[in-house]
Each structure stands twice: as structure tokens, then as C-alpha cells.
Amino acid sequence: MKLTGLAKEFIASAPLVSPFAIDATVGNGHDTVFLAELVGPDGHVHAFDNQAIAVNASEQYLAELGWADRATIHLLSHADMLGVLPKDCAENIGACMFNLGYLPGSDHLHTTQTKSTLCAMEICSDLLCTGGRMSILCYPGHTAGGEETVAVMKWYKTLDPKRFEILEPVSHQSALDNQNTASPVLLCLTRW
Numbered sequence: 001m002k003l004t005g006l007a008k009e010f011i012a013s014a015p016l017v018s019p020f021a022i023d024a025t026v027g028n029g030h031d032t033v034f035l036a037e038l039v040g041p042d043g044h045v046h047a048f049d050n051q052a053i054a055v056n057a058s059e060q061y062l063a064e065l066g067w068a069d070r071a072t073i074h075l076l077s078h079a080d081m082l083g084v085l086p087k088d089c090a091e092n093i094g095a096c097m098f099n100l101g102y103l104p105g106s107d108h109l110h111t112t113q114t115k116s117t118l119c120a121m122e123i124c125s126d127l128l129c130t131g132g133r134m135s136i137l138c139y140p141g142h143t144a145g146g147e148e149t150v151a152v153m154k155w156y157k158t159l160d161p162k163r164f165e166i167l168e169p170v171s172h173q174s175a176l177d178n179q180n181t182a183s184p185v186l187l188c189l190t191r192w
């Protein structure tokens, strides 16, 4: 299975403990739609992307499914999410997904950046409620992604095991066997 599928499997591996979810990198909207289905008609997804093309396409995707009211897609960097999230999201996020990198089929120069990614991950890990789950998918195979993955992995290792259940990083077995450091890596954590 692809790591994007494994990320979804992890997020859906236990019942959602809160009606609120965050998609930190909207892209083509697949994760936003997945989370919108997960939270159901009474929940809400706050989703972020700083490219209008991603926001517009994903809003349309949700509308076509009849789920427009289940998500708010903010044209904003995930690092600035605290400025727009409603107060009832504080320590009340049941699921959060980061799928780093660039929008597939778009400008590869517009990619997630180490500084804002670290800032957003820190914010999101604090927003999780007990039992809340977070997945982070890193792509070290492109220039900015290499530096970003190293920083994200470093951050992941500093997480307090008393606050979080921290799963071993997941990569494809073939990548591990060949020590291919350019292969995507999936990180998964749960707030105790």
C-alpha cells in the first residue's frame, strides 16, 4: 500500500475522539475529503494551503460530494492557523494530517518549507486531544524536501513519550533494504 493510504489507515484505525480535524496541506484535496468523511455531518475539518489553485480545486471537490459544509479551506500558511481556528478547536483536534512537499502536477518550487512546517507541527501536536492522531508524510527526494525531512525527523525524536505514543517511522521495505534515503517517510503519533 502507498504511504498516503497507510497514513489514512492510521488516522482511521480507531474511532475519532473529537468532531474536529485539520488537514495542514490541502493540495488536491484527497486528505481533506477523507477527513470530511471521517468527521461526518456534525464535525468539521479546518484545512490549509497557501496556493489558491489548491484551495479552489478542493472546495469544488467537496462541493461535488455535497460536503462543502463539512470543511473550511483556508488560503493561508499552516504556520498561521492559530489566527483563524475557532476556540473550540483548542486541545480538541481528533485527527491531523500533513502531506508535505509540492502540489502534484504544479510548480515544484512552491513546496512546504522547514521553518513553517516545524511551526505548524508544533501547533498541531498541542491542539490534539487525548486519543487524537496525527500523520506526517515527508518526501526527502527533492531539494527542499531533503532538508525538511531531516528537520521533521529531528523534531519527531524530541517528542515527549509521556505526552505522545510515537510510532516508528514507516518507509517502503525496498527503500529500507537498499538504504534509500530519498524514499518517502511516514510519521504517526497519538496524544496520550
Ligand SMILES: C[S@@+](CC[C@H](N)C(=O)[O-])C[C@H]1O[C@@H](n2cnc3c(N)ncnc32)[C@H](O)[C@@H]1O
Residues within 6 Å of the ligand: 024, 025, 026, 027, 028, 029, 030, 031, 032, 048, 049, 050, 051, 054, 076, 077, 078, 079, 099, 100, 101, 102, 103, 104, 110, 111, 112, 113, 116
Ligand atoms: C503534497 S501536496 C498535499 C497533498 C494533499 N494532502 C492531497 O491529499 O492531495 C502539498 C501541499 O502543501 C502546500 N503548502 C506548501 N506550503 C504550505 C504552507 N506553508 N501552508 C499550507 N500549505 C502549504 C502546497 O501548496 C501543496 O498544495
